[in-house]
Amino acid sequence: MKYAIGIDIGGTKSAIGLITDTGEVVAKTSIPTDPAVSPYVMVERIAASAMSLISESQIDTSLISGVGIGAPGPLDTRSGRLTVPPNLPSWHDFPLVQEMSRLFPFPVKLENDATAACLAEKWLGAAQDADHFVFITISTGIGAGLYMHGKLITGASGNAGDVGHFVIDPAAGECVCGQRGCWEYIASGTAVARQASEKLGREVSSKEAFDLAAAGDLQMKELVDQVFRYIGIGCVTLINTLDPQKIVIGGGVSQVGEPLFQAVQSYVSAHALNPIGRKTPIVPAALLQDAGLIGAAALVHTEY
Template identity: 70%
Template sequence: MSYAVGIDIGGTKTAIGLIDSAGVVLAKTSLPTDQSVQPDEMVDRIAKAVKELITAQNMKESELLGIGVGAPGPLNTKTGHIVKPPNLPGWWDFPILKSLSRHFDLPITFENDATAAALAEKWVGAAQDAEHFVFITISTGIGAGIYTHGKLLTGATGNAGDVGHFVIDPAGGKCVCGQSGCWEYLASGTAIARQASTLLGREVSSKEAFDLAATGDVAIKELVDGVFRYIGIGCVTLINTFDPELLVIGGGVSQVGAPLFDAIRDYVSEHALNPSGRNTTIVPAALQQDAGLIGAAALVHMTY
């Protein structure tokens, strides 16, 4: 049995796990992503947590195949930099691989977090039998990992799959990226909470919005139905672009379950261009909380 460390860096939390060659999480921990300190200091804390995790399993670093890192984009996997993620402003242009290498004499692999999660779904999740699929995560934002012809499609710098910034409706309001009507501005968990809060004149979470829609609040149900339609539009765009056999949808918004998936399937069955595309299989992600960890470790296990 071989082992790898997976590190999943997020805007509020960094998750760390020790994963074996069967995709089993042997041990894991997490720590707040403290943006009040310099990134190098945060990397020092991450490295310390990794070493403690390894020691607690009575292992040595030399027994590991390597370390995989998933991080939000934009990033540059060629240079090993986190470039400009909106939720990590203090980390812009930060050389994450160089910083981690101060602590470890191991191979370190680095990819966009959604790309890593797609690899996790291929390895031990919902896409094990697929050679052409798109993993979509819908939570705070919207991102995707693309797997086609038996391999990840990552692009020149590792940013392929930044689908949250497809323009869905130019009249839909200005996104943080500067464009108007981006998919994630209209249909992410953040978008649902923002729009529901405006409608009700108070702070509303995306979960509460879904609950209100389910119990018959007419205005909120209309909002949620509109969001589901926007998600369907994005899925049709991905189907028309990549011709996948499968869409795997994860992230917090996917937890609403059947209402979302039924709406997406109905929209796709009417609007995908290719008749075969209208029958694209659309399923929930199999991996939720540990997808980032397993995906980061998969970058090592599925390479070495």
């Protein structure tokens, strides 16, 4: 039995786990991603937490095959750096792999977090039967992992799949990236909460907005139906561009469940260009809470 240290770095917390070569999470923990300290301090905390997990689990370090890291982009996997991740401003141009390699006696691999989660869905999740699929995560933002012709498509610098900045509706307002009407600006969980709060004149979470829509609130139903349509538009764009066997959707917004998948499947069936594309299954991710950790470990345990 071999193990990998999986690290999933997020804007608010960083998860650390020990994962076997069969994908079992044998131990895990998480620590706040503290914006008040430098990334150098944070990686020291992450490494210390990982080494504590190894010690507490009584695993011989000779059984650790490596460290896999899923981190928010933009990044540069060639140099092992985070470049300009918007939710981690103090980590801009940070040499993550170099610093992790200094703290760990194991090989270190880095990929975009959505790419790592995509690999997890191929390894153990909803895409085990697919050689051509797209994994989309819809939560705070929207990102994707691309798996085509039996391998991950990561791009020249590791940033392939930044689909949240497809322009869907230029009339909808300005995204943080400077373009107008980006997919994540109008259809992410953050977007739902923002638009619901504007409509109701008070602070509304995305979950409350979806719950109100399900209970019959007409304003919220109109908003949610529009969001489902926007998600459908993005999926059709990906189907027309990449011709996948299936699209796997994860992230917090996917927890809405059947109403989302039914609406998106219906939109795809009506609007994908190719008759084959209109039949593309739109399915929920199988790996939920531990997807980031399993994906990070998959960077070590699988050939991709």
